[in-house]
Amino acid sequence: MNSGKIFTFVLYALGFMLLWEWLLPLEQITKTSEVHYFIIFVIFSLLLNFFHFPWYITWPVKGAFILYSLYAIFSNDLGFLPWIFEMLAAIKADIALVLSRDWLNLSSFFRSLLFFLLLWQITYLLRYWLTVKRKIFAFYFMTVFYIASLDTFTEYHGDRAIVRIVIIGFILLSLLFFKRMLEKEKMEGQQLLLGRWMIPLIFMICFGVAIGYLSPKAAPIWPDPVPFIESKAENMRGAGVSKIGYGMDDTQLGGPFINDDRVVFTVATPTRQYWKIETKDVYTGKGWIASDQASEGMMEIQYGEEHRIDAISLSDNPVREATFDFDIVYPHVVRPYGFLSMEGEDAGFLRYDPRLDKLIPYSEGLKEVRLPKYTIKYTPASYSLMELRGTKGIQGGAGLSALRKQYTQLPETLPERVRNLAVELTAEHDNWYDKALAIEKHFQTGEFSYDQTRVAVPAEDEDYVDQFLFDTKRGYCDNFSTSMVVMLRSLDIPARWAKGYAPGQYKGTADDDNRIYEITNNEAHSWVEVFFPSLGWVPFEPTKGFNNPVNILNDEKNDSSATPVANQDSGEASENQPQKKEKKKESSANTRDKETKSGKLFNKYWVTIGLGVIIIGIAAAGLLLSRNRWIPRLLIWKYKNKQEDEIFASAYAALLKRLERAGLRREPGQTLRSYAAYVDSHFDTADMSHLTERYEKLVYGGDGDAANWEYTKEVWESLMKRTMD
Template sequence: MKQNIRLLSAYLTSNWYEKLTYLFIAVILSNTIAIFDGFWWEETYAIAYYTLFSAAVIDILLPLRKRFVKLLLQISAAIVITTQFARMDWVIANPEHWQEWVWWLQAHAVQLLPFIWISAVLLMLHVLFGLWIATRPRMFGFIGVSIFTLTIADSFTPIWLWDEVGLVVFIGLLWLVANHMSRLQREHPRSWKELIEYPLQLILPIALVLSILMAVGLNMPSLSPILQDPYTMWKESKGEKVKIFLGDKGTDAITPGSSGNASSGYSRSDELLGGGFEYDYSPMMTISTSHRSYWRGETKSVYSGDGWYDVEGNEEGDTYSRIEKGATLPIQDERPLAKTIEVSQIVTMVRKDAYPVLFAAAPVTRVNWIGNEEAPLPKGLMWMPGAWELRWLDWSMQKYPETYSVTSSIPVLDEEALRKAKAGWSDPSRNALYVQLPDTVPARVRELAEKVTAEATNDYEKARLLETYLRLNFSYNNKPDESKLTGKTTDFVDRFLFELKEGYCDYFSTSMAVMARSIGLPARWVKGFAPGVLPASAYGPPGDMLEEDLNPTGAGTYTVRNSDAHSWVEIYFEGYGWIPFEATAGFSFPYSIAEEEEAPLPDLDGSTGDTAAAGEEDTNTNVKLWAWSSVSLLTILGAAWLIIRREKVIASWRRIRHGSYTNNDRIVIETHKLLRICRKRGMERQEHETLREAVMRWSQSQKRLRDDFRAVIDGFEQAKYSPVIASAEDADRFVVRVRSLIDQLR
């Protein structure tokens, strides 16, 4: 028995370095293919891993000289592994002639595609690298290419590959040690024999040093780069920004007061708002929908002065309701006066993150399916009828759904009806939670809200005035300058309104909610995602038509990115439920607007009486002279009238020229003309940018036009979002400025 063990040990340790080389190659290749995460299926990865490691085991167990035999076994193992994981449907048949055998083999071979090609390529790489890596420089080249590939993918794709990089570095260090030992064995056999007599003393220092190096490397804190790479420096010198896709690296909540900026994404906690963030443009989900909407996540009801949190049980009196497949979900406060539109959505998650809620247009009225149409609904899915939340209970432990289908019933915005409605409930106790404010909110916040809404005659106008005030008087900035803070106030909203005066959606939405509460409008804070973007093909040729004309409902498949994470406000109106408001500059809520009733057309079929057939006979010369004299006299009188009433005539001409457009419409149309010219001059608006962000970016490379650009975007936003109608003189000045800007660009 002992002799057999010795023989086996001697067999396995013979050519030990070459056998370890095949093992190291298999491990490094299996880590490098992680760059295809999101493109390969789980079955593909299983086939790849088993193929590589079965090839390595065959290389270790069989003698090196049996290369042909090893290759046959490795190919056979790859085929068997592929058939096991490719979900093949075996054709039951009893072939009798060779044509039937060929058909039977083809029927099964087709099912191996494309898995068999991936398996074959990996096996070929494993064999070729095993034969090629015979020197130390080639070993360094192989390891270096693997690390370079992983680090590039880690930096510029949504995939997190730091663990794979660390493992490849660790394997590379082990390989280097093994190479050194092999060289020692080959060149100094006596020293090698003496060394292996004390294996513990040989292995322990190596293991200890490598373990310390890897532990320190893997647990080092993340730091911002001290030096920029040349490519980024060159792009920024041209006034351009370099997109960096951060993927899973950008899911944490924004941490105020930190020296660095977090990345955009759905926040896990909202109890401490503030700070700044970097945009993370990695895709988060796709939504196929019948109507464009905001994709709602969670609702928060209690403002603390620093941020938002839920009371116990979330909304007051709100409880979890079980969900039945296809059944209508209850809503705590009915909306008997509201018109609604049914919206169908299929959500497909791109990322593998887990969230506490499922995202959808609000409120959800029916869950159609989770995972697939046949699967039962998960037990962890609950509905909160007051908060309008689809809660994913124990979300940190359960696998988040990869795809699901829901139906929502979104309100139709009827502003005339809402102006007649009262904000809040008739029962004052119901309003208490949604008008709650902490003592940290200074009186000047309420005074400002009262001043802004002083001219309003109803609650809806008050809400719109607050929304417009914030949109027009505060600027959007994902990295607000916190050096402006004086430290005299600790309230988040007070600091924004009177000191910072710039920020992102959390600043705007929280400020509107607090200002609304301060004047008695019941409001709550909502977070989720902005609509995202449709494929480029959905918009038609550049400059052809406005998006609303091409696709009035916004139906399509939207790609929602982490940079679309957003927050907004809802205010309760009796009989109409919770109505959303968008206070953030540069954003626009995709309301469904009530269609105006068509005015009755005048009766064009009435009889005008019989017309005379005069003029059919020849007229004499006197009649012709009289006619020409009349025409001349009328022309002279008309010209005199035009001169006297020229101002009114010009105004009428403008109305005819621009149709039914208002002065605000003229400003918006001229801005779109400018955007088309900018696009032709290479100034593209990126899909993730608001118009203001794009114009500010263009201003960096067109500094002489910075003031004109800024004036145009200010005028556009006021015309687009303000309830105030611009005067004709303002519109004329805007048109002149835009045309001057176009001339300078040409």
């Protein structure tokens, strides 16, 4: 590899390092988890550009890599040919969404495809900026702005990235400036000058950056504008993409969100629980609010004072403890079902709001406080299956009637087809428990799918539940839980919407044999509570991919065909299994039944086909990498046995292309004679000038003798062989 090639390779390497800084934060700020495919694609594309492969080679190779990457990410073990048909159908559907400007509902597959195409274009632009324009400042400035914005407004920490970008960018800008200056002045020995200049340049830049990085920094003179900007953005933000976590405002549900792995709290306890915070009772058609009932039912509970706020008939369960340690502190109490009492680190008390079924901690000075640590005593919730199935209505005084009215509230605008669906699903059952199970089971069918990104927001004239049940059938816990509550209420069964956290991830055992669970913002969750007069509020879990951790005791002595019941998970092995979110595609036998005959043959002989593809790929790569050796030989063989004198003009044009490929670039506007002199100085010969003189006589002077191929063939072959070095 000559010095010119080495310099160009250095430029490509520095350009790749700048582009890499765009890809590194993706796993932290998006849901993208296969970034390595995009990085490999960028490297592959830049190498193809570096070796100047023609478009009819680079396009199929890049296209094949993109197809392989998408298959590896999204196939879900589906056969290759069936996946191709599925991919084409998905592209057709996504193009329709693009034409209708429904950007939020584009599939992850289509977004990845578009991202690959974007990187394809960027690598082409890099080649243009580095080797043609010799200017990279615009891309460098955009990179600095991009990393600075991520560091300011996201969880990504860009301190080290900025240092890397400054070093890479200054080196790249300096090299390109020096190269432009040498070419403008037409100085001889350019590559030698560049080599001598690069070492002190890199040393000075790295030394300067190190001094700046290690030196003490003065405090900022102006106040930080970020909180102001974020507050304004929060006020202006509509139903865009939000970050998952616990929130207080549930008036407008729907829309996509991104994951947040920040730990909210850890808890040590012997049993797996849902961690409850509050409930909402008024459904508006768009979301949930708390009713305006008077707060005179508020009660104070002193720390350590036993007070049952969860009415559970089976109270002979052993008393357990849950010790909470919060990383993100809120002004409310997170509690398990079966609450008895709470102990805080400081003196104070709790206020219980029955309207929200919520506990709020206060100091002795009657101020709301945020508790970083506390311990709750509770009796694990257990429910009698016989009493659950024995509930067919509410019979009681004014209190129960008022409760029933409050928790069967529905907006007058609720579409009638929601009620009709609830009646249809529960027609076979005569008790509230089986009706609730029938609705809960409905959401576990293949009709519905769990999704955090392609989640619609109802229009002004749409109902949130109606849209989910009959139109989108795609969403997360808020969609599933709200829909079940509304359907139960339409059957005159009291139900409410509960919020808090899912059980979290099992992290091992503590010294006292308690199990430790880690709860992140990703575990923020909502579920359903149904009121049973003899038991109180019983939780149900309609969200696909989640399991209800409550304990239902099968005490129906005379019914051997009782419905299987849910029990508390026990044993460490079960705790090690994380909450499973539903896969976006059902990988069942139904998909295999749809495979075509060719797809089955592919699955049967995939090893042979794979080896064949690998061998062909290696052979093709070898041919591509060694093309500077075999293409000149092929051209020599092509023209050597030609006898026609008119072949000289074609052979001369082929030589010019090979010289260009070998790094001897002809500048725009440069005459053939000047270029021939440049080539001869490079090879230390006069052959190119002699050949060019005869070519000009043939083309411009009409001298037929100049076209004598036998006379010029040996000189042409000698120059063609030199391009192989």
